[in-house]
Amino acid sequence: MARIVCKFGGSSVADHTQFLKIKKILQGNSKRTVVVPSAPGKRHGGEAKLTDLLYLCHDMAQKKLSLDGPFTLIRDRYLDIETQLNLNAGMAATLDTFRIEIENGATRDFVASRGEYLCGVLMAAFLGAEFVDPKDTVFFDKTGRIDPKTYDVLGARMADETKLYVMPGFYGVDVKGQIKTFSRGGSDISGAIAARAVKCEVYENWTDVSGLLMADPRIVENPHPLDEVSYREIRELSYMGASVFHDEAIAPVREVGIPINIRNTNRPEDPGTRIVAHLPEVTKYDIAGVAGKKNFSMFSLEKNMMNKEVGFARKVLGVFEGRGVSIEHCPSSIDSISVVVSSEEIGDKTEAILEDIRRILEPDTLDVQHDISLLAVVGEGMTHQIGIAAKVFTALRDAEVNVRIIDQGASELNIIIGVDNKDYAKAIRALYSVMMTPNPAYRPA
Numbered sequence: 001m002a003r004i005v006c007k008f009g010g011s012s013v014a015d016h017t018q019f020l021k022i023k024k025i026l027q028g029n030s031k032r033t034v035v036v037p038s039a040p041g042k043r044h045g046g047e048a049k050l051t052d053l054l055y056l057c058h059d060m061a062q063k064k065l066s067l068d069g070p071f072t073l074i075r076d077r078y079l080d081i082e083t084q085l086n087l088n089a090g091m092a093a094t095l096d097t098f099r100i101e102i103e104n105g106a107t108r109d110f111v112a113s114r115g116e117y118l119c120g121v122l123m124a125a126f127l128g129a130e131f132v133d134p135k136d137t138v139f140f141d142k143t144g145r146i147d148p149k150t151y152d153v154l155g156a157r158m159a160d161e162t163k164l165y166v167m168p169g170f171y172g173v174d175v176k177g178q179i180k181t182f183s184r185g186g187s188d189i190s191g192a193i194a195a196r197a198v199k200c201e202v203y204e205n206w207t208d209v210s211g212l213l214m215a216d217p218r219i220v221e222n223p224h225p226l227d228e229v230s231y232r233e234i235r236e237l238s239y240m241g242a243s244v245f246h247d248e249a250i251a252p253v254r255e256v257g258i259p260i261n262i263r264n265t266n267r268p269e270d271p272g273t274r275i276v277a278h279l280p281e282v283t284k285y286d287i288a289g290v291a292g293k294k295n296f297s298m299f300s301l302e303k304n305m306m307n308k309e310v311g312f313a314r315k316v317l318g319v320f321e322g323r324g325v326s327i328e329h330c331p332s333s334i335d336s337i338s339v340v341v342s343s344e345e346i347g348d349k350t351e352a353i354l355e356d357i358r359r360i361l362e363p364d365t366l367d368v369q370h371d372i373s374l375l376a377v378v379g380e381g382m383t384h385q386i387g388i389a390a391k392v393f394t395a396l397r398d399a400e401v402n403v404r405i406i407d408q409g410a411s412e413l414n415i416i417i418g419v420d421n422k423d424y425a426k427a428i429r430a431l432y433s434v435m436m437t438p439n440p441a442y443r444p445a
């Protein structure tokens with residue numbers, strides 16, 4: 001029997017009523033036998049995520065301050081779930097020991113990992129499932145990447161297809177056996193690792209929205225949900241700011257072709273978004289979506305006969321490398337080249353970079369402009385379609401948006417457009433509305 005791995009995000013495990021929903025979801029499909037919970041998230045807008053409170057406790061302990069405030073909030077959340085669900089998971093004693101561990105200088109990663117660990121203990125008790133501790137099954141290598149032996153060890157640990165397993169997300173162990181966490185939102189990665197380890201049929205990622213949307217709902221009113229999107233498209237969209245799913249969580253399942261299904265714990269009847277390896281030949285829309293990010297800086301230099309100077313581009317890029325700044329895009333013309341970088345990354349290095357460029361490349365002109373936004377129109381369907389670029393730029397012209405940068409990758413998976421920050425929202429709305437006419441050749445499966 002093929003299994004389904006279900007990862008539940010912070011809002012899906014925020015209180016005991018969410019735990020009850022999870023039980024129902026699992027009962028809805030007997031293949032759902034591996035559960036990967038996050039740490040409890042916010043129950044309402046004003047509340048803190050448990051992970052944030054845990055980091056706070058760690059920082060306060062380092063400063064020898066009393067943990068009373070944040071630790072009481074943490075303690076109450078776990079004890080509340082335990083009491084409301086009539087569980088006997090020994091939470092009070094575990095939490096008392098944990099507090100002493102924090103006060104005695106437990107590492108930051110260890111403290112943060114307990115958010116998931118304690119949630120997993122409660123979840124396993126509630127579901128009558130076997131608890132699998134990532135400290136024995138999820139291994140980071142020397143470089144901080146996942147050691148492939150994880151898949152074998154974890155697969156063997158969860159080999160019995162008739163059993164229900166709960167493995168907390170967000171952490172594993174480093175080469176020294178110390179607890180190490182992923183980056184924030186990393187339980188998605190743990191879920192993907194579990195999915196691959198048990199070779200599941202689908203990796204379900206349960207959250208509080210019914211899948212991905214084709215544009216940011218804070219900018220576009222009621223954007224369409226995305227029914228199906230490819231791994232490649234989702235990488236581009238999430239890199240360009242569409243969030244819901246951790247972008248590093250794609251790789252473990254992508255490499256072995258396991259589809260991901262983003263689902264809503266509060267509306268389990270909704271089909272959500274499927275992330276798959278291959279899309280059908282004709283998709284409903286020409287594009288998967290529009291995403292973007294604000295606040296980039298563009299360094300532009302001109303030098304006559306630049307194209308004849310061997311190694312010119314390498315030297316330009318070398319300046320940024322030398323200052324430890326990664327590059328987003330690099331549009332060029334015969335005698336000019338621009339380098340687009342995130343303004344946050346540049347920080348206070350602008351003057352130093354300009355100085356390096358002047359000294360090393362002796363350009364005829366050199367300037368830097370800040371407050372630039374990058375937008376990406378993403379879609380595998382664009383490869384076969386004539387006229388997508390025409391639609392994109394007509395839409396921007398009609399919205400009176402001045403285009404500063406145009407860049408289309410060789411994959412033809414996206415068109416990147418740079419505009420002034422002030423035009424960002426207007427441009428996203430214009431692109432979304434013009435690209436959302438369904439493809440007349442599309443027939444739903």
Ligand code: ASP
Pocket residue numbers: 009010038039049051052115169170183184185186187188
């Ligand atoms: N609890 C961790 C965080 O808040 C990991 C996760 O939720 O995925 O980042």
